[in-house]
Amino acid sequence: MxxxxxxxxxxxxxxxxxxxxxxxxxxxxxxxxxxxxxxxxxxxxxxxxxxxxxxxxxxxxxxxxxxxxxxxxxxxxxxxxxxxxxxxxxxxxxxxxxxxxxxxxxxxxxxxxxxxxxxxxxxxxxxxxxxxxxxxxxxxxxxxxxxxxxxxxxxxxxxxxxxxxxxxxxxxxxxxxxxxxxxxxxxxxxxxxxxQIQELFSRPKLEVTDSQPIEGKPVNLSCGTQLPLERPDTRLHFVFFRDNGVMISNRSGSPDLQITAIWREDSGSYWCGAETVTGGIHKRSLPLQIDVQRIPVSGVLLETQPQEDQVVEGETLVLVCSVAKGTGNTTFSWHREDTRESLGQKSQRSQKAELEIPVIGESHAGRYYCTADNGYGLIQSQAVNVTVRRDGFQGDIIRRPLTVGPPGPFNPMCPAPVELQQLYINVHPRERDLVYSEIQISQPGAEGEANTFRTSLENQHVSVVYSEVKTQL
The missing domain is CATH 2.60.40.10 (Immunoglobulins)
Known part of the structure; x- marks a missing residue:
């Protein structure tokens, strides 16, 4: 017993x-x-x-x-x-x-x-x-x-x-x-x-890792079903749908689907289907609502490359507009503060966008700002001041010997002939055609004494006087 x-x-x-x-x-x-x-x-x-x-x-x-x-x-x-x-x-x-x-x-x-x-x-x-x-x-x-x-x-x-x-x-x-x-x-x-006809597999149930995911984040869908213990080798295919039967996956033997990045326009009703490989038995899950959450933009910032006080005439200026927070498709726009003129606009799924001004000139100096909007309202950055400066001299100065007459009543302090020395290595490209026709080098002496002339430019007390400059066309 x-x-x-x-x-x-x-x-x-x-x-x-x-x-x-x-x-x-x-x-x-x-x-x-x-x-x-x-x-x-x-x-x-x-x-x-x-x-x-x-x-x-x-x-x-x-x-x-x-x-x-x-x-x-x-x-x-x-x-x-x-x-x-x-x-x-x-x-x-x-x-x-x-x-x-x-x-x-x-x-x-x-x-x-x-x-x-x-x-x-x-x-x-x-x-x-x-x-x-x-x-x-x-x-x-x-x-x-x-x-x-x-x-x-x-x-x-x-x-x-x-x-x-x-x-x-x-x-x-x-x-x-x-x-x-x-x-x-x-x-x-x-x-x-x-x-009693037995179920070959139970009605599938759709599950999601997050039914209210943040925009841009991955989401995993799972189409779960149950096989009878007497038929453990039954092979099934799975497929996933959205809204009115829009297929978002191919038929696969895997009951899982990963969406690497989901966006607000992907919000909707999702469901999955399971069927035997032979296609004889089809079953679909109940719908599951997924509402994708969008984060509004905030912390809009405008930066320049190079920095606003180091912009040189003739170079390229890049205006970088970024947001500290914000998801989805964001529209970036760049403006001048004085004229409110729109310099350009870009719409993209990014927290940063760039606008390039290829050749900067003196007319580009001023204050700039940018705006960003992802559907929750336009947010403006603080303005930055862009100063355009001319670069130092570049290239070699054209040199030639000076010929002067002997001392006389009309030229009592005429120095000996000297050859022009190179004063600057860097000359702006637009100023390469300048020719210095006469240079006096003098050093003041004691009061009432005649000046002593030097031909060397190495003395730190030397003062340079440009008496005539003309342009060689």
Whole structure:
């Protein structure tokens, strides 16, 4: 008695594990049931016939390791067999357990003594072929056979006594009965059989990592479904949709989809679909609303490259407008403060944009500012002052010797002839055509004394006097 109680408790424990360990469509599927197959494939046969049960399992690590196959029959003591086949002749409920698998679902067999029986398969999943067979005991043959479904006649033929549904659906579940007509007009009826078509996989459920994601962030979608433990190898394809059936993914064996960056215009109703690889069974999830959140722009800043007080005439000025916060498509605009003139505009998904002024001139000096707007209102930066300066001299000065006359009353302080020396290395390109025609180099002496002239420019007290400058065209 104690042994039987322990065995029944073990069966209940396995049954509780079935709920917790049901395989899913992803990589978590790891726990499987044993499966019984029936041959001949009917749960109702005539008394005196034999039925062979075959137990199949999907091996995984189990707490209980069986040496053989365990069989359960009602309240009888379980028994083990070295092989996976058991021959039965008695009505009852049978289950099996293969090594490394959970116990199977029960099979209820009927060995009938009736004259007419309706034979149905043990287990039918949606998409399977459903065959019902009306059988009469004895030599007298049936003339006509009709089938009823939920008390409605659904078939009647003189050619075949089988009822065939090529691709069963959940809607085909119900009570079936067979009505046979003999040649002498005698009518036989079978008992009603309740046939329940099982789901091949559950209705998918769409899940999202964040239903209100921040714009520009990644979002992961998952289309979860559950396979029966008897059909763990069923292959499915998944596809994802948005709003009115807009497909956002190709059919794939993976139930997951990653959107690398989602934007506000991607807000809407999302749903997913799952289907068998053969395309026979299709199911879709309930819709899921995703509302993408946009962050308004703030902290608008205008910077210049080079800095505003180091801009040289003729060079390129770059105005850089940036925002500290803000997502989505932002419209940047650049302006002069004095004229409010728009210098340019750019719209892009970025927190920074640049405007380039290729050749800067003195007319470009002034104060500048920029604005940014991503749909929540225009935000203006503080103005920056741009000062344009002319660069130092560049290039060599044209040099030539000076010829002067001898000292005289009209030229009492005339120095000796000197050659022009290069004063500056850097001369602006526009000033390369300047020619210095006369240079005096003098050093003041004591009061009342004649000045002493020098030809060297190295003395730090020397003062340079340009007496004439002309342009060589």
């Amino acid at each position: 104690l042994l039987r109680m322990l065995e029944e408790a073990s069966v209940l424990l396995w049954a509780s594990l079935l709920v917790l360990a049901a395989p899913v469509s992803g990589p978590l599927a790891a726990v499987y049931k044993s499966v019984i197959s029936v041959q001949p494939p009917w749960t109702t046969v005539f008394r005196g016939e034999r039925v062979n049960l075959t137990c199949s399992g999907f091996h995984f690590y189990a707490q209980e390791k069986l040496q053989g196959y365990r069989w359960f029959s009602g309240k009888a003591r379980p028994r083990e067999t070295p092989g996976n086949t058991l021959e039965v002749r008695d009505s009852g409920q049978y289950r099996c357990q293969a090594p490394g698998s959970l116990p199977s679902n029960p099979v209820h067999l009927i060995f009938s003594s009736a004259s007419l029986i309706l034979q149905a398969p043990y287990s039918v999943f949606e998409g399977d072929e459903l065959v019902l067979r009306c059988q009469k005991r004895g030599r007298e043959k049936l003339a006509v056979v009709k089938y009823t479904w939920n008390r409605k006649i659904i078939s009647g033929t003189d050619e075949s006594f089988d009822l065939l549904i090529p691709k069963a659906s959940l809607n085909n579940s119900g009570c079936y009965q067979c009505v046979g007509f003999l040649e002498n007009a005698y009518v036989l009826k079978t008992s009603q059989i309740n046939i």
